[in-house]
Amino acid sequence: MNLDVLVEPFKFSFMIRAFIGTGLIAVIAAVVGTFVVLKGLAFMGDAIAHTAFTGSAIALLLGLNLYAGAMALALVTALGVVFLTRVSPVKNDTALAILFTGVFAVGIIVLSAMPGFAGDLNSLLLGSVMAIQTEEIYLIAAAALAIAFLMWVFFPRFVLVSFDPVGAEAAGFPVTLVQSILLVGVAAAIVISIQAVGVVLVVALLITPAATGSLVTRRVLPLMMVAACVGLFSAAAGLYISYYLAAPPGATIVVVATSVFAFTLILTRLRSWLRRRQGD
Amino acid sequence: MTSSAVSVQDVTGGYHGDPVIHDVSWEVPHGSLAAIIGPNGGGKSTLLKSLVGLVKPSQGRVFLFGQEPEQGRKRVAYLPQAEEVDWQFPISVWDVVLQGRWLRKGLWGRLTREDLDKAESALTHFDINHLAKTQIGSLSGGQRQRVFLARAVAQEADLILLDEPNTGLDARAQHELADTLTRLKEEGRTIIVATHDLDCLTECFDQVLALKSTVVAHGSPRDVLTAEILTALFARHFPSLRETGEVVIHEP
Secondary structure, rough: OOHHHHHHHHHOOHHHHEEEEHHHHHHHHHHHHHHHHOOOOOOHHHHHHHHHHHHHHHHHOOOHHHHHHHHHHHHHHHHHHHHHHHHHHHHHHHHHHHHHHHHHHHHHHHHOOOOHHHHHHHHHHHHOOOOOHHHHHHHHHHHHHHHHHHHHHHHHHHHHHHHHHHHHHHHHOOEEEEEEEEHHHHHHHOOOOOOOOOOOOHHHHHHHHHHHHHHHHHOOHEEEHHHHHHHHHHHHHHHHHHHHHHHHHHHHHHHHEEEEEEHHHHHHHHHHHHHHHHHH | OOOOEEEEEEEEEEEEEEEEEEEEEEEOOOEEEEEEOOOOOHHHHHHHHHHHOOOOOOEEEEEEEOOOOOHHHEEEEEEEEHHHHHOOOOEEHHHHHHHHHHHOOOOOOOOOOHHHHHHHHHHHHHHOHOOOOEHHHOOOOOHHHHHHHHHHHOOOOOEEEOOOOOOOOOHHHHHHHHHHHHHHHHHOOOEEEOOOOOOOOOHHOOEEEEEEEEEEEEEEEHHHHOOHHHHHHHHOOHHHHHHHHOEEEEEE
């Protein structure tokens, strides 16, 4: 393999920033996404992404920081879900769907009220990897450190409230607080990830690597590590492919991650089938 | 205030404003093995959850070891119904048992060597050391119960609540579970089991609460398991166990 193929994208500083930023984002999303997969919260991840979109739109309208706007509404959604699950007589997914589609619709109205909104809308919906600035790299790195700290302190507690929240709460464990901390982490990961793949595909970055990990291991920590590796590989491979094929980078990253999942699924099925045959 | 392990005083409670249990009063002494029996929908699980604050009573009070549930429940282990647990969750037996120690650590505590030793000891207590690395979902129903009870022992729980623990267990596993619960009682723990399964009630339980939205009867198994009370509880048909061990279907 010609080494130039690997090196060439790094001649451009925007590509270096894209590799660093997207790599960090992919790892953050995969680590947090592990719990999203284990708890079956994919729909909620989607909801947070959509409300974060509205937060960005409002921030754009008011001339504020896009991340701050996105994070504010993502947090409201994440913590609102915790509240809804406790008080709402309506099913959780129904209440969530009502909440996030309503908020997302507000975001579309806000953006359509602004002249020249199409470009911003496009980058919010589909991501803008190549436009990552150095300051954003710092922000993403800070988010990565914060997530690493959360996992270092709370990992066994996240596992506990994910596996048996009822038993934990019955024993007086602060389940709601720990779930809220986890959801704040999920919200932060989603807001950061929107930069890479946009609102539409952000759930894929969160879910697909962790789902791939769940195919190959039955322990949480190894699953998280596999997910991080798959996320990192997908980000790097996706950027290379998009560079050489002039394809949209966010979508390409997601296609690579989906392909890795499909490939792993086929391999694991094949392995099970061979084992069954050997057992017969 | 009371010296009982559990004191339920005129409790009414349910979900989203709809009461499931009404005016329930019950005392469970320390170190006893008690059963809550009744038909499906009769409020057994609701009462269990009321004991630990998972369901807030709209009326009445609950005391655990003479304390409010918020304080007392730190001494409680609750084993949910099998269907409420995600058995595909990627977690090993060792990690489940270790959760008994994490439950005591609150938000910031870290595990020490002593915690690991206590978890190890709990595995030994139930003779499941050889299963330590096994994923929880790979176990049989009886083994899963033992793992959760080992977690309760690792947690050093004084009160263990089990919601329908016999569901999905074969007869042998049910008898093993009964033996295990008896052993835990003999160690000084208080055990409360919500069940619609009447097998073994007479031989291993000290107390029975017959619940059908409200208390139908409570007392020793001999006092509660009468044809009249069981008919009031289960309407026309219910299984019962004769002293000979024969299961009979009661026809009023």
